[in-house]
Amino acid sequence: MSHKMAKSAVSGIPTFGEVAAEDDAILEYFVQTDSVSTVVDGNKFLILGRKGSGKTALFRYFNEKQPQGSLSLALNLRGYPWAMHAKRGDPDAATAEQYEASWKYVIVTEFAQMVLSKVTGTSEWTSEVKSLRAFFQKNYGGTNVTLEDILRPSSLELSKTSFEPTILGCKLLSVSLERTGSQSGLSRELNALSDAIYEAASYVSQREQLDKILIHFDELDQGMVDFNEQRQLMLIGLILACRSINQQSIKSAVNVKSIVYLRTDMWERLSFSDKNKITMTNLAEIKWNEQSLKSLLDLRINKYIPGASWIDICDDDLMRGRQPKLTHIIARTFDRPRDVISFMNTLLEVSTPRRSAAGESQQFTNKDVVAARPDYSNYLKAELDDEIKPHWPSWDEALQVISGLGKLSFTKASFEAAYNITRLAKNFSSEEAMEILYDFSVIGTYSVQSGYGGSEWVFRYKVRKAKWDENASTFKLHLGLKEHARVNE
Template sequence: MRNLLSEVESFGGTAAEDDDVERFFVETPAFASLAKGRKHLVVGRKGAGKTALYLAMINSAEREGSLSVGLTFKQYPWAAHLKYASTEVDSTERFVSSWLFLTLVETFSTLIESSGPGLNRDQRRAVDDVSKFLRQNYGTTHLDFKHLFPAGGLRLDKVDVKPEILKNSLGGISQARTSESLGATLARVNDWLFKKLEVLGDNIPKVYVLFDELDLGFDPNKSEYSDRVIGLLLAMRIFVSRITRNKIPVHPIIFLRTDIFDLLHFGDKNKIVNAEMVELAWHDQLNHTGASLKHLIDWRIKEELGVEDLDDAWGSAFDDQLTRGTQHKFQHMTFRTFLRPRDVIQFANLALIAAQTRARMEPESKDDLRITNLDIKAARVPYSTYFRRELDDEIAAVEPSWQHYLEVLRTVGAAKFTRADYEGAFEIARRKFALKLSIEESLSLLYQFSILGFERAVTGAGLIYQFRYLDPSVPFESDASYFYVHRGLKETLGLTETLT
């Protein structure tokens, strides 16, 4: 086993793109639902593991001999995409055809690159027809999806729809140019591509089409952003319905931040939530069942230290002493998180740094080669700073001046307080900052992002502090007897436990 204090640099990265996902990924029920094609939308808070899941799906497809195409929208040309928006439907539906086109073309591009023997004459002909269409418009069948929407429109002069194959000639789609809008033309091309895909049926490998980084460019005040995300969700409903009906093994999966999904309003949202969505939610119990953060961190310890038995992992890195005499170290850490992998990994890494610093500064402490309560306590200050920065990344786009309302909490001075305490501090902050929100609106904002919880009576559990990240379905009670600041912010705001 490796020496924790001298040979281990960290328990892995907090960002999936910087982490060894192949080595550290722990499969959860969410992963199983996606792999089996049961769900098509992943919703989770920033840091909940969406990108890790996205990368794990790509790795899994490769291992099982399936195909995958990962679409990340950094530097994506939204202006070109916009040109193909339909002008003949409601605003929330205007991007449906362009998203369907992107998904269909990416599916075919992936299939064409891997298609081999086993196709019958009609199926081979369908593949050849789409190959000709792609080469005519892009010069290749291996596409860069960022250049999928040519400014001058699509060339259709070599698209030849055969009635004996497709049972529908689609009229004038074979003309070189069309007087239709780009959006209308796209709808006709999509129907042609769908019919070609239906010819292939289930005689193709499983294909995953993954959509990630859709939050780039997010602006809650721009309806165009909401419309294009809604368009993608509606497009995938249509796509999944059609391919499921024809037993075609193509599985699109969308990865979306919870706060963005919550802001979207459209007719089929509840149907998507009930039938197609999986929400990334982790627990901090001390077992390894379900979406277990303990399993996640134990696995990382096992990998880094070279521990043979997973059950021995935690005790190989952390000593057995409870914090404050009653609380397991793991739950002392998770109490300061949003129950997200990123938070737990960051806290564990900071505790490791504190242990290594202690060992250098106090040579006599090297007898215990594990992380102690002193190290956990030393990690809380830098962790609290990290936690505040994470919140800024998440909230700034929604409310740029959100940290002014943190200053209200700093003025209150305690983690536990009453509404009257908050109102008094709010008036002091109002004179210092140009506060745009009312007292009620600011409390709601702080609750929305789980900065603030409220005291609530629960049958069988007595009084608890309700935070939104623990149960998003519980509405905020602005007239609660007491409010409580999330424990992860206590150090960065310099708060005492209660007002004296």
């Protein structure tokens, strides 16, 4: 690229995108990677990512683009009636399976509605289509049932014109969704009905030669004040139901797959017997590094300045410590798009007065990057508020303790001494406080590598499996919080 075009590059970019993970820049990036095929093909159905990693952008891609070879139904659980669904659990089932049957019914109902919307020609007169339509008409008044209303009826009525599944040789005439303490067997009855609906929908799907049908669940954390035991059981039930449907589809050669998009920290708090098996076999995690984040920026830059990339909009001077500018910036993020986009938009804003002056460089400089850090640091603190305050409303007071120490790195003993004289110690011990801060990557630990020598700072956002080490003695505040906390290197 010519020097002239490079100098005008920054002024040609109005924005690096929206901070929200649904931003077009992230969506465009996913289109060019194997992220889409990871969801469509194979056995991965649990998509994990930290808040801001781009889960919703991937979800949005399937909703808007409908990639060739698949039909997608994107189910956004923002505003979902969780309290109502909570009443549809089966207390007689094993603890982790109390909500598996209700979610399985939700999935097959959505599958059946999608299949019915594609029916053409003579399929309309098959007994399977007639049964499905009769069932929906009887219980919902038609086949346009919203996600929020699928479990709302107090009971589901069955008949010869719809379905009459049997249990131990006895036909079901109805399935009561509202059970008293003396009534049992909800899971067994609901599973029998779900299987009947699934078989009918599968037949129609194969008859119509439908492409692979993908059913996506996103925004599972929206409106959640407390991630309590009941909500955890409901999410476990959804995950188990998706696995059950997907396994059933593989066995019956039906192209239907259900996918769950979930925050990493929520997955880590769930506990059930098959969790490790799902982690090893069915989990795909959205991860970013400097190379992929640079590719994301290059896409955005190229949108406004064809042919340009990151190296064209910044000068060649290295930051302190012989560090390239982008490496310096990403070190202050949690390796996620929204952080990088926020930093870059702040960089645009703070550099505008300088770049507007006659004769000034139109590329980003080291001084611009340093000038952007305070506002960005406040942004990162606000992001952490959203993540941590539901678990610990006073976490920022613990951050103030670190601020009082005055140094980016500090010892466990110095933190304990300062923390234990605050009111925070009444709710969490200093050990518990540091573990929470570590879990959310507010602080990292200094780790000495055994056997091979060397050492490094370990943050959980970098190494998810790096658990809290109660024997660690030296810690470091995340670089992105340095300016907000007003500490020194």
